[in-house]
Amino acid sequence: MEITLKRDKKRKHYTLGTLSIEGEPFCSTLEPTWRDIGPGGKGRKVLGKTAIPEGRYPLYVTRSPKFGQWLPLLLHVPQFKGVRIHAGNTAEDTEGCILVGYASDKYPGRLLDSRLWLHRLLRRLGERPEGEMVWITVK
Numbered sequence: 001m002e003i004t005l006k007r008d009k010k011r012k013h014y015t016l017g018t019l020s021i022e023g024e025p026f027c028s029t030l031e032p033t034w035r036d037i038g039p040g041g042k043g044r045k046v047l048g049k050t051a052i053p054e055g056r057y058p059l060y061v062t063r064s065p066k067f068g069q070w071l072p073l074l075l076h077v078p079q080f081k082g083v084r085i086h087a088g089n090t091a092e093d094t095e096g097c098i099l100v101g102y103a104s105d106k107y108p109g110r111l112l113d114s115r116l117w118l119h120r121l122l123r124r125l126g127e128r129p130e131g132e133m134v135w136i137t138v139k
Helices: 114-126
Strands: 002-010 015-021 024-031 055-064 069-074 083-086 098-103 135-138
Touching: 015 098, 024 114, 055 083, 055 114, 069 114, 083 114, 098 114
Parallel strands: 002 135, 083 098
Antiparallel strands: 002 015, 015 024, 024 098, 055 069, 055 135, 069 083
8 A cells, every 4th residue: 555645835844745545545644843854954853843854765654652542653754653544623733743633724724623633644544355455655
């Protein structure tokens, strides 16, 4: 299964994007501020306030000790550990993880119905054929 996160709006205090599954738009995303910290980038990671670097990462659903529930976990993210996809409404609800929900121009920098969209994502991941790898490309 291929998931893509395309960052659409890089703002001073947050980053909004679109999460697609197998090429079909699925939901909106919210992350902390994007800083170009990847190879050759001039940005500097600010602990808890930086979006992950662009790249392609394996994704597994595992039990999160912090959240006490099963959540998607991105592996091998340079300079980051424990990057999850979880529910939240503002950039203050994440320390580098990816939040899912619905973005409305009426509420800039916010996601709505985040728990509902997380539930839908987990259900969709559970519907894939047993043993099929999941990859997420962040760009």
